[in-house]
Amino acid sequence: MTSDQAGVPRDEPKAGVDLALWRRLWSFTRPFSREKRRLVLFAMGTALFDTALPWVTKAVVDDLTTAGASLPLGRYAALYAFLTLGLASCVMGFINSGGALRTGVSFEIRRAGFRNLQDLSFSFFDRRPVGWLMARMTSDCERLTNILAWGLLDLVWGFSVMSSVTVVMFLVDWRLALTLLSVVPALAWVSRYFQRKILSSSRVVRKINSKITAAYNEGISGVRTTKVFVRESGNADEFSRLTLDMRGASxxxxxxxxVYLPLVLVLASLASGLVLGVGGSRVLAGAIPLGTLVMFLAFCHLFFDPIQELARLFAExxxxxxxxxxxxGLIEEQPAIADSASVRANIANQTASARPADIAVDGGAAEIGVIRFEGVSFTYDGGQEVLRDFDLEVHAGETLALVGPTGGGKSTILSLLCRFYEPTSGRITLDGVDYTDRSLAWLQSQLGIVLQxxxxxxxxxxxxxxYGDLEASDEDLHAAARLVGAEQFILxxxxxxxxxxxxxxxxxxxxEKQLLSFARAWLKSPAILIMDEATSSIDTETERHIQAGLAQVLTGRTSFVIAHRLSTxxxxxxxxxxxxxxxxxxxxHKELLDLGGHYHELYTSQSLRETGQQPGAWDE
Ligand SMILES: Nc1ncnc2c1ncn2[C@@H]1O[C@H](COP(=O)(O)OP(=O)(O)OP(=O)(O)O)[C@@H](O)[C@H]1O
Ligand SMILES: [Mg+2]
Structure with a gap:
């Protein structure tokens, strides 16, 4: 299979239908056995009524030629009315149950996908753009459920029509039946060949179309940049190339x-011609009645519809x-980071018995004392090493600040601490216990995170x-907003x-969003507070206001703070x-200033001195 740059399989037609794959998808129809049963019954009913109508026509024609004026017209009219009504009800029934099946399965697949996406680890999302994931759960999902529901209908109806017509044909006249069937292989081959071609070229059209949409989007939203860089004519050239491609593919x-549709018509006419020729001479020879010939002519069309439909279905x-x-793949992907079997067993044991307050859900200590990074190395997805042999020890209640140049690895250290990623080698321990031996949900419940x-x-x-604490009262909520200095703008x-x-x-x-996420983290009252550039977009005035609250939030709480602004x-x-x-x-602060290294350089650079010299609530 070929892939595009996101490591994602492309939509190439594969030789043959992969039954195992469709069986896995089919399992999503399991909760809808009632709809499936109804769909199958209505499809078979439709096929039977479809076959019965020409048969009645035959009876009428035969009666006409033999009984003449004494034909029981009223009885036939009633029979026709009954068959037509039956056919109409079956069509209504299968549209109804097919629609119910389609929406139900779509719901199941999307729910499973959404649930799994919530569980997957960060490394999964690094490799897949959001737009790509959205397309999978919307348009791909829509397409698959359509094929599942209407494909079931086509399959059942198609095979029922073909087998009931075949049975009736052989019952009535095997020679004419063979004449009609002789055209079927050619029709099946033509249909299959062209359906694949048509589908694959319409895929190209769709692809170019989405490129055109993207070009429109960028062209419109980026119009200012385009004008500033005088790229209008370049863009227009690119766009006309796209539309030319679109024209060619369309x-x-x-x-x-x-070509396909006339070919089918020709083949159907060929079948009718053969049936007329062979059947006509048999009628003349008195071997079969005229009605039989009329019925076979109707069967020619009835037989060819399902072949076209099934060819389309298999190509699709x-x-x-x-x-x-x-x-x-999205639904079945396992999260890279999850509780190990032994942790799951510990959790199961814990919930069975009454648990003291100082014991967490996984049987470990409920509080986090010393956090240690022990020889931690880390790479994102096999790339360059971002951390190498990194050691760090942090004690409960300590406020630790991380500064340094862009891309140095500050956010990575905090992501590892939150177990959004795990060390490639080395380990992170909580009071001496490797954190992969603790419950992931418990660890993350201990964290309050405010991001840039x-x-x-x-x-x-x-x-x-x-969101920080669903049980919080309105008073707590307002207090949190007030503490972080958000109340003023909210009111x-x-x-x-x-x-x-x-x-x-x-x-x-x-x-404003940062202020709210501050309030949210504060309301959670987490054991460990993590702030990554949390105040970068807040003006110095407001930030100073927050400082007082922050000082309160941070005392006695283990905190990790990344900030470019020194005042924080x-x-x-x-x-x-x-x-x-x-x-x-x-x-x-003072020790590092005296050291005269990078921190000193940072501090003496223009912007930092400005904020640093303004006495904040944190100043000693
Ligand atoms: N999801 C990711 N996938 C691959 N590489 C990443 C990812 N996130 C960060 N990196 C790389 O890891 C290195 C460290 O990044 P990190 O975000 O930890 O730096 P930082 O110190 O927080 O920088 P900044 O001050 O700009 O926020 C960078 O070289 C970056 O390109
Ligand atoms: Mg960062």
């Missing part, structure tokens, strides 16, 4: 359809196999703060705490300068 696609299944693999790009969720401001909004923040907090400024960290218990994944300097 014309190819149209041409294939233009082959084309969609790459989608199926991707969707199943804070993640809020759609909902109100109050809901977003309460300034039209609806105060009830204001909707929009998707991802889009209606708020970055600084000068009173930390220990400051580490991290450079190329190593600690190059370590000590208190």
């Amino acid at each position: 014309v190819r696609n149209a041409l294939q359809s233009a 299944m082959q084309m969609a196999q790459a989608s199926a693999e991707r969707v199943l 790009t804070p993640q809020l969720f759609s909902g109100s401001i109050a809901e977003n703060i309460r 300034g909004l039209d609806e105060g705490y009830a204001t909707q923040v929009g998707e991802g907090g889009g209606k708020l400024s970055t600084g 960290i000068r009173s930390a218990d220990r400051i580490l300068v991290i450079k190329d994944g190593r600690i190059t300097e370590s000590g208190k």
Whole structure:
């Protein structure tokens, strides 16, 4: 299988239908056995009524030629009405149950996908762009469920029609049956060949189309940059190349359809012609009645419809196999970081018996004392080593600040601490116990995290703060907002705490989002507080306001603070300068200044001196 740059399988038609793959997808229809049963019954019913109608026509024609005027017209009219009504009800039934099956399966697949995506580790998301994941769970999922539900219908209906027609044909006249069937292999081959061609060229059209959409999007949203760099004509050239490609692919696609459909018509006419020739001479010879010939002519069309449908279905299944693999891959992917078997066993043992307050869910100590990085090395996904043989010991209640040049590895150290990633070698211990021997959920429940790009969720401001502690009262919530200095801006909004923040907090400024995520972390009252550039977008005035609250938050709490602004960290218990994944300097503010190294350089650089010289609440 070929891959694009994201390491993602491309949508190439594979030889043959991969039954094992479709069986795995089929398992998602398990909760819908009632819908499936109904769909199968209605499809078979439709096929039977489809076959019965020409048979009745035959009876009418035969009666006409023999009985003449004494034909029981009323009886036949009633029979026709009954068959038509039956057919209509079956069609209604299968559309209804097919729709129910399709939406149900789609729901199941999306739910399974969403649930698994929530569990997967960060390293998984590093390798896959969000847009790619969204496309899997929306358009791929839609396509697969359509194939599953309507494919079942096509299969059952197609095979029922073909077998009932075949049975009736052989019952009535085997010679004519063989005449009609002689065209089937050619039709099957033509249909299969062209369906694959048509599907693969429409895939090219779709692909170019999405490129065009992206080009429109970039062209419109980036129009300012384009103008500034005078790239209008270059962009227009690129765009017209895309549209030319689109025209070529669309014309190819149209041409294939233009050849296929007439070919099918020709073959169907050939079958009708053969049946007319052979059947006509048999009617003349008095071997069969006229009605039989009429019935066979109707069967010609009835027989060819399912062949076309089934060819389309198999081609679609082959084309969609790459989608199926991707969707199943997402649903079945195991998180790289999860509780080990022994931890799961410990958790199971714990919940069975009453647990003292100082014991956590996994049977270990409930509180975290000393945290140690012991010879930790780390690479992201086999790339360059970001940390090498890194040692660090942090005691309970200590406030540790990390500073250093961009890309030095500060955020990586905190990600390892949160167990978003695990060390490639070496270990991280909590009071001497390797943290991979503790429950992941328990560890993360001990952490309060405030990031540079804070993640809020759609909902109100109050809901977003309460995310930290769902049980918190309104008073606690307001106190948290006040403490971090967020209350002023919240009360300034039209609806105060009830204001909707929009998707991802889009209606708020970055600084406001940081304040809210501060309040959220504070409300959680975590044992360990982790702040990565948490105040980078907050103005110095507001930041000073936060300092007082922060001092309260940090006392007695183990904290890790990354900040470029020195005012946030000068009173930390220990400051580490991290450079190329190593600690190059370590000590208190004053000690590091006296050292005259990187920290001193940072401090004396313009922006830092400005903020550093303003006396903040943290100043000694
Ligand atoms: N998800 C990732 N996948 C691959 N490489 C990464 C990933 N995140 C960070 N890196 C790389 O790891 C190195 C350390 O990055 P890290 O984010 O820890 O630096 P930092 O000290 O926090 O920098 P900054 O001050 O800019 O936030 C960088 O070279 C970066 O390119
Ligand atoms: Mg960082």
